[in-house]
Amino acid sequence: DTGVSQDPRHKITKRGQNVTFRCDPISEHNRLYWYRQTLGQGPEFLTYFQNEAQLEKSRLLSDRFSAERPKGSFSTLEIQRTEQGDSAMYLCASRARQGSREAFFGQGTRLTVV
Amino acid sequence: AQTVTQSQPEMSVQEAETVTLSCTYDTSENNYYLFWYKQPPSRQMILVIRQEAYKQQNATENRFSVNFQKAAKSFSLKISDSQLGDTAMYFCASFTGANSKLTFGKGITLSVRP
Numbered sequence: 001d002t003g004v005s006q007d008p009r010h011k012i013t014k015r016g017q018n019v020t021f022r023c024d025p026i027s028e029h030n031r032l033y034w035y036r037q038t039l040g041q042g043p044e045f046l047t048y049f050q051n052e053a054q055l056e057k058s059r060l061l062s063d064r065f066s067a068e069r070p071k072g073s074f075s076t077l078e079i080q081r082t083e084q085g086d087s088a089m090y091l092c093a094s095r096a097r098q099g100s101r102e103a104f105f106g107q108g109t110r111l112t113v114v
Numbered sequence: 115a116q117t118v119t120q121s122q123p124e125m126s127v128q129e130a131e132t133v134t135l136s137c138t139y140d141t142s143e144n145n146y147y148l149f150w151y152k153q154p155p156s157r158q159m160i161l162v163i164r165q166e167a168y169k170q171q172n173a174t175e176n177r178f179s180v181n182f183q184k185a186a187k188s189f190s191l192k193i194s195d196s197q198l199g200d201t202a203m204y205f206c207a208s209f210t211g212a213n214s215k216l217t218f219g220k221g222i223t224l225s226v227r228p
Contacts (some may be wrong), residue, residue, distance in 0.1 A: 031214070033216070035218075037126035040220075040221070040223075041221065042118075042120075042205050042219050042220045042221045043159075043205070043216075043218050043221055044218075045215050045216070045217070048214065048215055050214075053178060055214070056214075066166065081171070081187075084182060091159070093216075101147045101162050101164075101209045102164060103161075103209075103216055104161075105151075105158050105159040105160070107158040108156070108158065
């Protein structure tokens with residue numbers, strides 16, 4: 001296992017289209033997080049899974065956003081009817097249940113809405 | 115709610131010198147963790163150093179050390195013997211068990227000059 005993997009790395013889409021991103025966490029990690037990061041800013045929390053249960057969603061996550069984690073393994077983040085303001089880096093992170101609380105990040109998916 | 119504040123947007127340091135990055139935080143929890151993450155240009159976020167709030171001793175990892183002032187809610191990062199590879203954005207983050215997520219500051223861009 002080489003760490004948290006995100007796919008695709010880059011996505012360019014036209015406004016109004018739907019996009020879906022995938023995150024594969026470190027295999028033994030049961031916590032999974034999605035963050036959004038705009039240029040020059042810190043990551044902003046979007047949502048959090050413990051196993052397959054989505055435990056928290058940020059107010060930033062409008063009804064156009066949905067996330068799933070079937071079977072508590074990989075996760076998907078879907079954005080429907082994309083808007084230019086959705087352009088950002090979408091980061092996924094995972095962490096183990098016990099231990100240092102360190103979160104391990106993927107390389108992110110950079111979304112550009114044109 | 116947790117907040118993390120990084121008030122310096124940019125810093126620059128000469129190679130081999132020492133630099134200190136500032137961070138303040140606010141939380142009502144007694145049990146929490148603090149982190150510094152590094153994000154090199156176009157690369158993924160990696161953990162630099164972590165501090166458990168219940169530990170009085172400041173954490174140290176090779177050239178990186180922190181000055182954790184719990185009463186003042188201050189958590190600064192000192193980088194000694196700066197290297198060109200330290201050029202990156204640095205994010206301060208806090209974690210509490212109450213909400214189980216990392217809260218990030220806005221980050222600081224550090225440039226190491228040759």
